[in-house]
Amino acid sequence: MDPEQPSSALLAPTLENLASVKVFPLIPALKKDVTVYSALSWDQLTAADINFSIVRPIVNKYARLKNMAVVYACLVVRSYFLSESDCDLAFAGVMLSRASLCEILAYKLLGRFATNYIQLVAVLTTSWSPLAGATHEIIVEVKQNLGTQDVESSQSALEMAISTDAKAFLSSPVTQKVVNDIYNGTVVFSHTAHRSILADNYKPRAIEIYDPQKAPFLDHYRLRVPKYGKYFEFLNFALLLLTFILCLSTQDKTKLTIWEVAFIIFGSAFTLEEYTASTEHGWIIYIANTWNAFDFSLVVIFLVYLGLRIKGLSFNDLSTSSMAFDILSCAACILFPRLAFFAVSDNVIVLSLRAMIAQFVFFIGIAAICFSGLLFALWTLAIDNGTQQTSWPISSIAWLMVQIWFGNTSLSFDQATSFHPLLGPILMTIFAALSNTLLLTILICILSNTVARIDSNATQEHLYQFTISTIEGVKSDALFSYQPPFNLLALIILKPASWFLSPRALHSTNVFLIKLTSLPQLIIIGLYERYLSSGRRLRESGKDAAYSFYNSLPRHIKNIPLVEALVGSASNDLYDAIFEVEVAEDFDIFDESDDDAPALRSLDSRENIRASGTSPGPRHRKRPSSLNASRTSPSPQASPRQRVISTLSPNDVPQTSPRQRVISTHSPNDVFASPDVITTSFRSPLARLFNQRSPVDGPAVGEASLRRIETLLDDVRSLPVQRLKEEMKELQDRQARIENLLLMLTRGMRNESKQGTIST
Known part of the structure; x- marks a missing residue:
């Protein structure tokens, strides 16, 4: 038996069944059925009237198909409506409402597959092709619209939800159950690599529930588990930071030092890993992760440093080498906080940091464009003065405006007359007022609203980022099984070998190199999963022994606050024990006479x-005579x-x-x-x-x-007179109500009597 095959036969969809699912017919049908003609908010779309009139009929209609690609199709239609909202601004609100409705349909249809967990995992993780089930004519027309013959683009429902920002869908409990199991390695599956640098598709694995007791001890697939990948990523960043510090501490502009060579190796391995990650799932999913934006900036700084360093060593240019080290030193602004963010990744400020930076850069860009006219005007005024042409170049004016923008307003009043005696002070005063009073206030308000918005949806944003990092951790590229810098070695050896080796030989070579280069990690993972992670029964038995010992203690010792804090309150155990009791008979706690009590x-x-x-009374019940006989009259x-x-x-x-x-x-x-x-x-x-x-x-x-x-x-x-009036009024009201009630009760009798008289 092949140890890499699943240890137990589970009721998972086979690859043949998944390949036969028709996806394309669902897309135009959903586009036609999503009929919302008003701009509705999310709360309005999830209200009871919309749910019963629009959402539920569509869900029941498509749930009867039992097509596992229907969730993916809903998200594809959502992407269409989102793009239409950007193109057609007149109906942007309606298109956004339809996109939100598609997201609601997606997670409601996902709940219909929750009864079969393996099928639920297949719905979310299977890479679907949007043209599966389309006719040849449709495929030809799609190729003509794209202008290319390559239309093979498959994504899973989770990847599609990430690319369309379906945060409510991703944060739903059903989706997060699957995402958590993927993160912990409980659910095992593999994708067929289509866009990988080094593809190893010899043995694609079906979806299964991982059992460490039946799996091989040195299971190289466990290196792709996202939970373990986080720890490896932290260690890789720590090694990269260590070599970075030693490289700058021992820098030599004339030659390469040992630590600089080590940093170049680790930096190249880190760059290869980031490039492979962006190629695996696409740039949209890669850049959606907050940390990948920082990593990409670090890669850009490293590549600029490496290019300048190679040029400086090749031409013996010390100034270029010095510039290379200066640029490399700027990477410390990213490396140090990036390592610290592993511990505070769930903080609201960290989650909103990416959105705040994006809005800040956009706002500064708009402000720079607006004030470019003022820059040209000041430069023109300086030229017209004649003597100031050499002292005020355009770069100096720009730097002066930057200082004024960030609060140094005294420079605007000191240097205003040097541009023009009259117009210079007017222009600089206007610029100082706009930049320090108006625009900075607007910028602070925008960033505050961003933090408040993300703070209100902090849980949803965190689960969204968690899903992105989990999906990125499940990669089919063979290079991800190697820890840096061994991924460079695998690329050098296996990439040329893939050109002439058979798939089986390439797979065997790949497995051998993975186990050789990652032997310590595989041993630690094997020991952890067999004796620590799966040793919960030992801990539970020890906990039961501690509770039994606690129950045997005297009452005055049990009530000591310190003992109760260490062991736990006995009240919770009592409540749990009560609900564990199976009641054989029902207790009649309600009196039957309560049900018979008349309302009027x-x-x-x-x-x-x-x-x-x-x-x-109409409910006369005859009582025994002894009841009346037992009554005693009151005292005279x-x-x-x-x-x-x-x-x-x-x-x-x-x-x-x-x-x-x-x-x-x-x-x-x-x-x-x-x-x-x-x-x-x-x-x-x-x-x-x-x-x-x-x-x-x-x-x-x-x-x-x-x-x-x-x-x-x-x-x-x-x-009192007032009390008499109130009681008389109350009696009159009672009499009026009784008369109305009697009229209502006898109306039917009077009608019957009249009919009887007429008939006679």
């Missing part, structure tokens, strides 16, 4: 109560305002009225039998008076009833 009930009239002799000395509430079930009490009336189940004759027993509950004596009605066919009101009425009237006299 009307009490029966007193006549019905007397006629039936039962408790009021009780106050007339005392409220006696009878024992009613919750179903017999109206739940919605704020002024509930609870009527007992005594017989009607008992209501008026004793003056001290009041079986209806109201808030005031006035309410009891107005709601107490004498029975029509009952016995005559006795002396006790008259005394009770007199007592109630005395209570009413003691009430």
